[in-house]
Amino acid sequence: MPVTPLTPLKTAAPEEEGLKRLRWLGYFLDNAIRVPVVGYRIGYDAVIGLIPGVGDLVGFGLSMYIVVAAMRYRLPASTLLRMVLNVGLEALIGMVPLLGDLFDAAFKANVRNLSLLDAHLASRSQGSPQPSDFRFYAGLLLAVAALLALAGLLLFALLRALQALLGA
Template sequence: MEPHPNAQISRLHARDEQALQRVRVVGKLLDNAVPIPGTSYRVGIDPLLGLLPGGGDAVGFVLSAYIVLEALRFRLPKETIIRMGTNLLMDSVVGSVPILGDIFDVTWKANARNLALLEAHLANPRPQRAADRWFVVAVVIAILLLGLGIITVVVLLVRLLQGLLGA
C-alpha cells in the first residue's frame, strides 16, 4: 500500500484507515470505476443502477448513504456533514428521475464529492469543532427516512406498473 501524500491522513488509527479505504472503494465504484475510452472522463455504476427498474435507485442510495454514514466516524464539522447530506439528497432525488436523473448521476458524482469533502477534512491540520452527537443522530435519522421514502416510492411504482400490466 502506498503511503498517503498527506501526513495527517496517514496518522489515522488502523480502524479509521480501514474505514477510509472502504469509503474510497465504494466511492470509486459508484462514480469513477470505468474510464470512457478516448477521454479522461470516468463513470461508475451509480448511473447504471438507476437504469434498473424497481430498485436500482434504492440500491444506489444505500451505497451512497453508506459513504456518508461511514464518514461520520471522523468527527466531521456540521458544515461538512450538511454538504455531504446535500450531495446525497441531490443525487437521490434528481437521480431518481427517469433518464434525466441518470444523465445527472454521470455528471454530479455525489460520492466523489463526498469522498473529497472527507479527505479535505482529514487533510486539514487546523482544529475544527466536530458536530455534536444530537446533530449526528438527526443526520442518521434523516438518511434513514430518505431511504425509507425512496424504497416506499419504488414499491408503489412497482405495484402501479403491475396493476397497469395486469400482472
C-alpha cells in the same frame, strides 16, 4: 509467527483501513469505468441507476453508506449537511429517466463527499478540532432512515400501481 504470503499484514491503523474502503467505494461508484475514445470516467452508480426504480434506490443507499461511515471521523454538521445534500441532489435528479443517469455520471456525489472528508481530515491533522454534536448525528441518521423508508414505500407503491395497470 513467520510471515507467509497468506498472512495478512496489519500495517495500517483501523482508521486508515476504513478510509481505504470508503475511497474504494467512492471510486467504484463514480470512476471505475473508463469510457473508450472520450477518456471520461463513469462509475457503477450510473450503471446501476439504469435499472428502473430499484437502481436509484440502491445507488442512494450505497452513497448514504459513505456519509454514515464518514460520521465516524467527527465531521462538523455543515460538512455532513453538504454531503447529504450532494447525495440527495444526485438521487432526486437521478430519478428522471436517462437525463438523471447522465447527471449521475457527471455530478459524482461520492467523489465530492470524499473530497469533503479529506479536507476535514487534513484540517484536523493541522490541529483545528471540530466540535461534535451527538443530537445532530442522531437526527441526521433518523432523517436518512426515514428517506430510505419513504423511497422504499414509493417504490412499492409504484410497483403495485404497475401491477394493477397491467392486470397481473
